[in-house]
Amino acid sequence: MNAIYEKLNNALDEFNSLGVSNQIDFAKLYLYSIITHSTAIEGSTVTETENTLMFDEDIVPVGHSVTEQMMNLDLKQAYDYVNGLIPKKPEITVECLRHLASLVMKNTGSVYNTALGSFDSSKGDLRLVNVSAGRGGKSYLSYQKIPQRLEDFCEWLNGEREKKYEDSASIYALSFEVHYRLVSIHPWADGNGRTCRLLMNMIQMENNLLPSILRKENKSKYIEALSTSQEQKDSTIFVNFMMESMTEFIMQCIEDYKNSDEI
Template sequence: MDISSLIAQYKGLHLEDVIDHDTFNLIAIDHHSTKIEGSTLTEVETQVLIMEGRTPNGKPLEHSLMVKDHHAALLFTLEAARQGKELNIGLIQQINALVMKTTGKIYNTMLGTIDAATGAFRKGNVSAGNTYFPNYDKVERLTAELLKLISNGIKSLHSTEEQLNLSFDAHYRLVSIHPFYDGNGRTSRLLMNFLQTLYNLPLAIVKSENKAAYIEAIIKTKETGDLNCFREFMLKEYTNLLQEGIRQYREMENPPEGKDFNSLF
């Protein structure tokens, strides 16, 4: 089954009508996106934090703050897409500012002090392992060029495959620019979700248990210059997510003996 047919089948289930499905789906995005970045909260702990405001015992407070900030950034991002807000540098910086609202650090550079909680672009060069990102003086230009590329794509792409690829490419390209001191991964995944919401597509989740393969796909794409490396990884994640949602819905309709409905969503 191709991805367009799978999306149609998934959307045809009308999961939005299932009690709390949308809420739990957003919580899953919060959980996996923050866990990739080091949060130790479980998905249940994330759920209790978001829905009841209770921080888990024995876990660093910073991890709970990271999750709450991500949830606020996610809601803002999806609402911006639903309102058709222009995708520009200001919006990307707003998303990053929300991601880093309570955990952003202060960076003192030769060019001045940067507060990572404000969505300000970095003023220094950064690396991750053996990966080096563009010089800081190229960040604003590269980000503006990326957003222009995305905006042109939004207007011209019509097939589901093209729309998905645009969201995956935007995700990869923004994290490769690494415009901020922190929160680049979370902001890039939210940019992907922004575009998926704009196109009325189910939201993608990069599962935290696949973090190693995710990073490997980013590195391989950077080394080869072949976007298909990252696209293939993301399409596999996306396909698995949709198939799992369909399977869970079918189990809800016809629960296996001994399985409780509340464990399905």
């Protein structure tokens, strides 16, 4: 077995044997952490504590823009929706992906007017313009090719979801590959990162795995791994980075748990 996979499997075994996730409110607060870090990568400065108060007590955080607040509230609703889908394990279609994107961008999306017509990112519309990753950055797939590429992506993904995987690390690897492939298509004008991480977590959760958190502190390494994979057309660079990040996170959870009053 690949050493990276083995290390993650071992960390998961210890995490589960200790019962770290059995702590009170672990699932809820863990989800809030996922949301906080995912939006932070996109520029939100709302903290986990502020999100907890906003989600549970309707207390609006002070000192943050309405856009930041809506980013977090929308992503919370998107995760709630996905949690409701998990037991059904529906087929992933282009329309399903568009709906996920519409939830993510519900209150922060925009209408774009182009020579080919208008599209609305708050409704999950696919982009009708070409985009690049910042000034002088990588150009993403031409918008004309997006519909067919998404159809191909969904066919591949549904096929992978039907397979039997030997261990948890292999499922995590699949979820990271899903993230890589979808974000490389870059179907939307806005919200690609959050939507891809949402789908990545959905694959993990439907397999009863702890959904991975991409911490804001790893943003630069995350972007670098993604960019390098795309430049070299080698997804394993990105997948391995995500595997190592997940292993590091779980081991930190274990250490924190052992040092707490829970044990």
